[in-house]
Amino acid sequence: DLADIGVTGLATMGRNLARNLARHGYAVAVHNRTTARTQQLIKEFGGEGTFVPAEELSAFVASLKRPRRAIIMVKAGPGTDAVIDQLADLMEPGDMIVDGGNAHFQDTRRREAALRERGIHFVGTGISGGEEGALLGPSIMPGGSTESWEALGPILQDISAKVDGVPCAVHVGPDGAGHFVKMVHNGIEYSDMQLIAESYDLLRQALGATPAELAEVFREWNRGELDSYLIEITAEVLEQVDAATGKPFVDIVVDQAEQKGTGRWTVQSALDLGVPVTGIAEAVFARALSGHPEQRAAAASLEGPELSGVGERELVEDVRQALYASKIVAYAQGFDQIAAASKEYGWDVDLGAMATIWRGGCIIRAKFLDRIRSAYDADPHLPTLLADPAFAAALNTAQEAWRRVVTTAVRIGVPTPGFSSALAYYDGLRRDRLPAALVQGLRDYFGAHTYHRVDREGAFHTDWSGDRAERPA
Numbered sequence: 165d166l167a168d169i170g171v172t173g174l175a176t177m178g179r180n181l182a183r184n185l186a187r188h189g190y191a192v193a194v195h196n197r198t199t200a201r202t203q204q205l206i207k208e209f210g211g212e213g214t215f216v217p218a219e220e221l222s223a224f225v226a227s228l229k230r231p232r233r234a235i236i237m238v239k240a241g242p243g244t245d246a247v248i249d250q251l252a253d254l255m256e257p258g259d260m261i262v263d264g265g266n267a268h269f270q271d272t273r274r275r276e277a278a279l280r281e282r283g284i285h286f287v288g289t290g291i292s293g294g295e296e297g298a299l300l301g302p303s304i305m306p307g308g309s310t311e312s313w314e315a316l317g318p319i320l321q322d323i324s325a326k327v328d329g330v331p332c333a334v335h336v337g338p339d340g341a342g343h344f345v346k347m348v349h350n351g352i353e354y355s356d357m358q359l360i361a362e363s364y365d366l367l368r369q370a371l372g373a374t375p376a377e378l379a380e381v382f383r384e385w386n387r388g389e390l391d392s393y394l395i396e397i398t399a400e401v402l403e404q405v406d407a408a409t410g411k412p413f414v415d416i417v418v419d420q421a422e423q424k425g426t427g428r429w430t431v432q433s434a435l436d437l438g439v440p441v442t443g444i445a446e447a448v449f450a451r452a453l454s455g456h457p458e459q460r461a462a463a464a465s466l467e468g469p470e471l472s473g474v475g476e477r478e479l480v481e482d483v484r485q486a487l488y489a490s491k492i493v494a495y496a497q498g499f500d501q502i503a504a505a506s507k508e509y510g511w512d513v514d515l516g517a518m519a520t521i522w523r524g525g526c527i528i529r530a531k532f533l534d535r536i537r538s539a540y541d542a543d544p545h546l547p548t549l550l551a552d553p554a555f556a557a558a559l560n561t562a563q564e565a566w567r568r569v570v571t572t573a574v575r576i577g578v579p580t581p582g583f584s585s586a587l588a589y590y591d592g593l594r595r596d597r598l599p600a601a602l603v604q605g606l607r608d609y610f611g612a613h614t615y616h617r618v619d620r621e622g623a624f625h626t627d628w629s630g631d632r633a634e635r636p637a
């Protein structure tokens with residue numbers, strides 16, 4: 165019998181995705197470059213459903229029903245190109261190749277265009293939720309053609325996470341749209357984690373609180389509007405005690421945060437699109453700063469204020485509000501970036517639907533996303549999430565606490581780039597006049613770049629080096 169769908173690349177993610185498919189009743193062809201992994205899957209989990217193992221890629225392709233549906237789950241990069249080439253040579257027009265790895269969306273656009281020439285559907289698909297999500301239900305963000313979504317959508321929705329019965333999988337848009345949205349998801353994840361880390365750091369330094377006490381604070385926060393997977397696991401990580409030393413786990417971990425690159429990609433793309441994703445950028449840079457021990461050692465003797473025991477208990481609620489407000493800003497920026505890319509590449513992404521599919525399965529899953537969905541339901545053309553009445557009300561409530569938190573952090577010398585830059589963005593966006601007027605004036609002075617007037621149409625230039633009279637440009 166022929167398989168309904170196939171998975172090639174059976175490391176952590178591919179293996180669990182194949183099992184998820186089999187558990188949902190699909191006959192799954194399985195293949196891996198190194199055959200031992202395929203054999204291991206059949207040996208350990210063969211009883212979970214119908215697997216059709218293949219040693220050679222040609223046998224794998226031959227075992228698929230037409231039109232063929234093959235999911236690639238290999239390490240992103242040149243390996244993916246190699247596997248796509250091999251698969252495409254074995255396939256026929258109308259067949260579908262799904263790349264479930266973390267590819268860069270520009271690679272996905274290139275691959276999609278090349279395969280489209282050959283009549284093969286290439287479906288770059290963001291999959292979030294890590295190992296557990298792949299097995300129990302991830303959030304799935306497929307790009308590619310509408311025809312491919314018709315053939316793949318029901319299967320992907322079947323194996324995805326569900327929230328209130330709604331699958332966390334929708335067709336994001338053509339070509340690279342799925343991988344783009346997955347990239348921004350990861351960027352937002354960076355920002356969420358940075359804001360959590362700043363909250364922890366500030367409360368620990370200002371109150372002299374222990375990690376175990378702070379675990380309780382996060383647990384409490386998880387009962388309110390901050391309810392989310394990342395806040396929940398923060399409590400678990402903070403209360404963990406190292407068995408070897410008896411110290412808090414967080415104190416025995418080297419304080420250098422690593423990154424695989426999707427946060428950096430998000431910021432690079434935002435720079436190209438001209439979208440200020442300051443929350444994500446600060447999170448990426450904070451990790452980069454942590455990763456320079458030689459500079460940190462060289463700067464360690466620089467002076468700062470006294471650190472500990474200077475805060476009041478009210479600071480806990482203030483920090484909660486600052487975290488929530490900064491989170492709204494970071495998401496607003498991330499959604500702006502998706503909107504800008506959607507326009508640039510003609511994707512027509514439904515922003516509310518993105519909030520919907522991130523509610524379950526993925527790392528940034530949170531109650532909060534329901535609010536974002538409601539905001540776009542109420543106004544699909546919302547210029548910024550900050551202007552949604554519910555978010556505006558939340559920001560108005562939080563802004564005083566947010567300022568106190570940033571002030572306290574500056575006063576005691578605890579770096580809070582996430583909180584501070586989010587507040588600066590908030591203040592920048594709400595200002596009626598920005599000093600950009602002066603910047604533009606300077607540009608006209610040294611480079612004759614011209615300016616527009618507030619009271620008349622047209623571009624103007626002042627003859628700065630001559631009579632300083634204004635002329636139409």
Ligand code: NBP
Pocket residue numbers: 173174175176177178196197198201237238239240242243244246247264265266267291292293294295
């Ligand atoms: P890895 O990213 O560790 O990749 C290992 C797999 O790639 C193995 O099956 C390996 O085959 C195969 N492979 C490589 Br490497 N080069 C190959 C080549 N030239 N030809 C054929 N196969 C090749 O696996 P993973 O952690 O399961 O992740 C898979 C994808 O999913 C990645 O793109 C990752 O970014 C993405 N992703 C991962 C997570 C996560 O939480 N881990 C979450 C979301 C997305 P071999 O067995 O023969 O060496």
